[in-house]
Amino acid sequence: MAVSFAKLVPLFQIMLYLTLLLSLNNGTARITSRFIRTEWPSADIPLHNKVFDIPKGHNAPQQVRITQGDYDGKAVIISWVTPNELGSNRVQYGKLEKKYDSSAEGTVTNYTFYKYKSGYIHHCLVDDLEIGDGDSSREFWFQTPPKIHPDAPYTFGIIGDLGQTYNSLSTLKHYMQSGGQSVLFLGDLSYADRYEYNDVGIRWDSWGRFIEQSAAYQPWIWSAGNHEIEFMPNMGEVIPFKSYLHRIATPYTASKSTNPLCSNVVHYMEGESMRAVFESWFVHSRVDFIFAGHVHAYERSYRISNIHYNFTSGDRYPVPDKSAPVYLTVGDGGNQEGLAGRFLDPQPNYSAFREASYGHSTLEIKNRTHAFYHWNRNDDGNKVTTDSVVFHNQYWSNNLRRRKLKKNHLKPRVEVR
Numbered sequence: 274m275a276v277s278f279a280k281l282v283p284l285f286q287i288m289l290y291l292t293l294l295l296s297l298n299n300g301t302a303r304i305t306s307r308f309i310r311t312e313w314p315s316a317d318i319p320l321h322n323k324v325f326d327i328p329k330g331h332n333a334p335q336q337v338r339i340t341q342g343d344y345d346g347k348a349v350i351i352s353w354v355t356p357n358e359l360g361s362n363r364v365q366y367g368k369l370e371k372k373y374d375s376s377a378e379g380t381v382t383n384y385t386f387y388k389y390k391s392g393y394i395h396h397c398l399v400d401d402l403e404i405g406d407g408d409s410s411r412e413f414w415f416q417t418p419p420k421i422h423p424d425a426p427y428t429f430g431i432i433g434d435l436g437q438t439y440n441s442l443s444t445l446k447h448y449m450q451s452g453g454q455s456v457l458f459l460g461d462l463s464y465a466d467r468y469e470y471n472d473v474g475i476r477w478d479s480w481g482r483f484i485e486q487s488a489a490y491q492p493w494i495w496s497a498g499n500h501e502i503e504f505m506p507n508m509g510e511v512i513p514f515k516s517y518l519h520r521i522a523t524p525y526t527a528s529k530s531t532n533p534l535c536s537n538v539v540h541y542m543e544g545e546s547m548r549a550v551f552e553s554w555f556v557h558s559r560v561d562f563i564f565a566g567h568v569h570a571y572e573r574s575y576r577i578s579n580i581h582y583n584f585t586s587g588d589r590y591p592v593p594d595k596s597a598p599v600y601l602t603v604g605d606g607g608n609q610e611g612l613a614g615r616f617l618d619p620q621p622n623y624s625a626f627r628e629a630s631y632g633h634s635t636l637e638i639k640n641r642t643h644a645f646y647h648w649n650r651n652d653d654g655n656k657v658t659t660d661s662v663v664f665h666n667q668y669w670s671n672n673l674r675r676r677k678l679k680k681n682h683l684k685p686r687v688e689v690r
């Protein structure tokens with residue numbers, strides 16, 4: 274079993290080039306779901322709960338997680354924390370279970386935050402793994418992604434604004450039932466910044482142990498949110514993203530999660546400057562999805578653009594545009610700040626479906642032309658698929674269409690509307 278997680282990269286490209294062809298609950302109907310249910314109070318799970326259990330054994334590795342390690346399919350990064358002492362910085366790995374004939378040496382870092390002293394945070398670039406140090410070793414496994422190919426199937430989970438409440442736990446459990454192979458995380462991880470002094474670091478550690486049940490067995494791919502900034506001058510902490518940068522190993526650009534087009538009252542239009550800069554790129558490159566968190570609710574837009582808007586055009590409102598992406602807000606992981614339940618009323622034309630509930634999404638790429646997308650609400654402890662769409666890859670379908678026209682000596686029809 275050769276490990277080659279960077280094979281994910283072309284899949285990202287596929288993901289970005291998917292285009293909406295039809296929608297299962299489509300047409301022009303706009304849906305504002307009135308379903309609002311907070312299953313549990315938006316309070317963090319107490320630290321003594323078993324979801325935060327410290328693994329047995331002196332200095333046993335904890336908070337184990339993996340992410341992809343390079344662009345060309347030959348590496349993953351294994352991260353873990355040894356709480357008491359440096360311990361081994363070595364990852365042993367092999368192709369067969371219990372037969373680890375290779376090893377790799379990682380880097381180690383630690384930091385202080387107020388008077389909290391982190392454990393030893395290890396990051397190690399490897400092909401396959403067993404993490405261990407004598408009696409304290411623990412074993413993990415993961416499946417390699419399919420070979421790079423436009424028709425390679427792959428399922429991403431999409432989670433944002435997770436935190437560590439009972440709602441967060443429900444989201445995580447539901448995601449683990451979904452068959453997702455890798456998580457695209459949309460920023461705002463632990464919400465440790467809701468705490469003060471040493472509890473900030475303590476809640477980063479508990480969150481690392483909380484997500485290990487998934488993140489140690491498949492890659493989670495990260496972007497940072499505003500809750501990772503942790504600018505806390507009252508505690509003498511003024512280096513932005515200090516905990517995040519020590520703890521999260523990702524070779525890719527982290528950017529602040531924001532919402533370019535979304536009709537929730539919370540954070541409304543905050544992403545406008547970002548939209549003004551990036552939107553025309555998205556449209557001209559035929560980007561198909563923009564996922565964002567930050568707003569604690571769910572929303573899916575139609576394929577719309579506002580690229581004609583400038584100070585003099587007067588075209589202030591987004592219009593339907595087949596080359597434009599669908600904007601998806603999935604900031605409903607379940608953190609302690611609770612839901613953002615107020616939307617613009619009436620529902621704007623660009624908004625296809627919106628609901629203020631906790632949940633997560635899955636994006637199942639089937640082949641070069643089709644992907645199934647689902648938003649799954651947490652509903653009384655059950656996972657309920659509430660918004661489902663079939664997406665069609667515009668890049669490939671346009672190429673296929675052009676080839677078909679050429680083969681039949683036909684000219685493309687031009688429609689002017």
Ligand SMILES: [Fe+2]
Pocket residue numbers: 434461498500567568604
């Ligand atoms: Fe958030």
